[in-house]
């Protein structure tokens with residue numbers, strides 16, 4: 001079977017963007033094949049129930065296939081859908097979402113995905129590994145570095161700053177001291193944070209690097225040196241120093257200003273973040289009596305955006321820098337009905353749930369813990385808005401909540417154009433007779 005060439009038609013797409021074909025009962029997953037396409041496929045691996053193939057020749061090409069604009073599109077592991085027209089990416093993502101919920105036995109309507117008006121240069125946070133004298137992204141499933149000058153996903157300013165940092169480090173011949181270059185670009189204010197992740201704090205000529213880059217780019221308001229001497233995949237180390245400016249940058253949206261520290265989470269797509277928060281607000285339907293709990297609150301963006309519509313908001317977050325930012329952000333925006341707590345949202349949060357009317361949860365990819373789900377069910381909270389960056393864990397959690405909460409719609413938001421990822425929001429309304 002391996003190395004055989006089969007004539008196949010692509011009938012579906014997987015969650016990670018592989019084309020799905022069938023031949024005599026065998027499922028063949030084909031890299032970069034779009035549903036509707038036909039062609040000759042070379043089998044590169046065979047398993048018990050399926051095989052994997054690559055396109056040898058397309059005999060019928062999808063009208064949605066485009067020539068990737070990015071020179072490293074097929075090499076870098078960053079964008080899975082660089083060869084598919086943007087509007088069709090949304091059609092495919094919706095189709096995958098429908099299958100995800102259906103396969104979990106959930107009867108929900110998936111709305112059209114809220115698209116990104118400009119799907120290029122949207123990403124405001126960039127992490128570039130430095131290795132073997134190369135600066136670039138990892139090749140998919142590998143530790144090889146693929147170098148680039150322009151990334152069509154990250155913001156143009158981040159590209160420029162990255163290229164200048166790379167040039168200066170090369171001139172100083174100090175690249176072997178660096179592990180990662182990290183750039184955070186606050187698009188509302190234009191401020192930038194540069195993070196330099198190093199094996200050891202002693203880096204020759206680091207002052208020259210900082211002076212040159214901050215002289216060239218006025219927008220850099222913070223340079224952080226972070227030490228990571230671990231040998232695993234974790235990017236950031238514990239210890240850090242401020243080499244220039246402040247230990248945070250400021251962004252703004254909807255008339256609010258936010259401090260973002262080096263280790264604090266911030267949504268990577270600014271234009272879509274604002275749409276996401278407005279959607280969450282419209283589903284939460286807060287009013288002047290609402291006491292809202294924002295779990296996984298980060299730097300308080302959702303809480304403080306909601307505070308103006310609510311009686312009070314409470315945020316819970318596990319990263320100390322983010323909680324400190326959130327408290328300061330409330331003060332900076334003169335918001336006095338918001339409180340923030342450093343706590344683990346996977347633990348039993350009953351104490352925060354008392355007297356709350358609406359809960360917003362926005363967990364990382366692994367979703368909610370059973371403990372939190374049980375506390376929500378016991379609490380009698382009427383309205384839960386679940387924001388998820390991983391449809392698989394959202395579906396898993398909705399199965400656990402479905403006897404106590406009604407939900408009929410999924411509202412997807414495209415935070416990550418040209419990748420297979422998609423953000424989803426679901427409104428859960430308590431089923432009256434089940435109130436315990």
Ligand SMILES: C[S@@+](CC[C@H](N)C(=O)[O-])C[C@H]1O[C@@H](n2cnc3c(N)ncnc32)[C@H](O)[C@@H]1O
Pocket residue numbers: 264265266267295296297298299300301302316317318319322343344345346362363364389
């Ligand atoms: C997807 S982000 C959402 C943050 C925020 N809602 C926003 O829109 O910017 C998830 C947040 O959960 C935090 N987090 C991760 N695990 C947590 C836990 N066990 N308990 C509380 N917060 C946690 C992360 O630090 C991060 O700030």
